[in-house]
Amino acid sequence: RESPLTRHLEFAGAQWRDPLLPDKLGSDEASMAAAAVLASISDYDIVGVHYTRCHSLKQMLPAGMPAVMFTHDLDALVGRQEEAIFGTPAEYKLADEVTRLKQFDLVTVAGPADRSALHSVDRELPVVEAPFTSPVEESAPIGERATGVLLWISSAAAFHHVSFVWFWKNVWPQVRNKRPDCRLVIAGRISDVAKQVGAAA
Numbered sequence: 001r002e003s004p005l006t007r008h009l010e011f012a013g014a015q016w017r018d019p020l021l022p023d024k025l026g027s028d029e030a031s032m033a034a035a036a037v038l039a040s041i042s043d044y045d046i047v048g049v050h051y052t053r054c055h056s057l058k059q060m061l062p063a064g065m066p067a068v069m070f071t072h073d074l075d076a077l078v079g080r081q082e083e084a085i086f087g088t089p090a091e092y093k094l095a096d097e098v099t100r101l102k103q104f105d106l107v108t109v110a111g112p113a114d115r116s117a118l119h120s121v122d123r124e125l126p127v128v129e130a131p132f133t134s135p136v137e138e139s140a141p142i143g144e145r146a147t148g149v150l151l152w153i154s155s156a157a158a159f160h161h162v163s164f165v166w167f168w169k170n171v172w173p174q175v176r177n178k179r180p181d182c183r184l185v186i187a188g189r190i191s192d193v194a195k196q197v198g199a200a201a
Contacts (some may be wrong), residue, residue, distance in 0.1 A: 009033040016056035022079035027053040036060030158190040
């Protein structure tokens with residue numbers, strides 16, 4: 001971080017910054033610029049970009065170099081979440097996301113409905129679904145020796161706050177109804193939120 005080169009990379013990457021992104025977290029302009037330089041001077045056949053916040057990297061690559069975008073969320077959905085939580089209108093829409101993703105040769109999505117969401121805007125967008133979640137019906141049955149302990153660990157960021165309150169109100173009562181002996185262990189800064197909603201015990 002102290003190198004003068006880093007400042008040059010940050011400046012170069014900042015020229016491609018997307019002003020409409022709902023949350024800049026995860027968008028590292030210096031890393032994008034460095035990756036673009038490496039890809040440009042090396043003999044790569046294809047480039048994989050690991051996060052939608054780094055979609056500007058595609059514009060820095062040599063013309064014609066195939067690129068794949070791997071996403072684990074859609075920024076348009078993040079924008080809607082921020083709008084619900086903070087009350088600020090989301091400028092970044094799903095159509096904006098599709099426009100930015102159309103430049104890639106292939107897009108992979110992880111969310112169970114992300115592919116259909118993107119295709120609702122553009123049916124021709126090359127999207128494949130690579131989910132990292134398992135359907136509930138495929139989960140292994142709880143054995144007789146299971147201890148019946150659930151662990152929730154997270155920070156107290158706004159999204160985690162909302163998620164925990166939803167879990168506490170809608171999910172935990174059902175778990176306790178089916179498994180009265182089940183115990184919930186809460187760790188991390190989310191503990192303060194848990195205490196506020198009555199989970200201290």
